[in-house]
Amino acid sequence: MNGTPEFEKDGAAAEIHPTSLDLNQVELTPQVANWLRLRASQWLTTAQKDFNAALFARDGSAASFDRYADARSELDSAEAWALRVSEFVAPVR
Secondary structure: OOOHHHHHHOOOHHHHHHHHHOHHHOOOHHHHHHHHHHHHHHHHHHHHHHHHHHHHHHOOOOHHHHHHHHHHHOOOOOHHEEEEHHHHHHHOO
């Protein structure tokens, strides 16, 4: 095995939103644990960048408030999922 989880070999897994993964259905291997950590990190990084952009772009308009609220919600979701992943992959350390 080249270190790539079986479900990612066709490239489709990169398009999967992390919340669509059921961690109870995943076979925990070192490769899968690494992949999950990577996806959590990617999602957190993107969500943080989007949140910062929305935060500093606020101009008092309803549209900027909506963008800020959406970005805050996405960041909250990314943080919660990263915590679930960290608990799930803890036995692999």
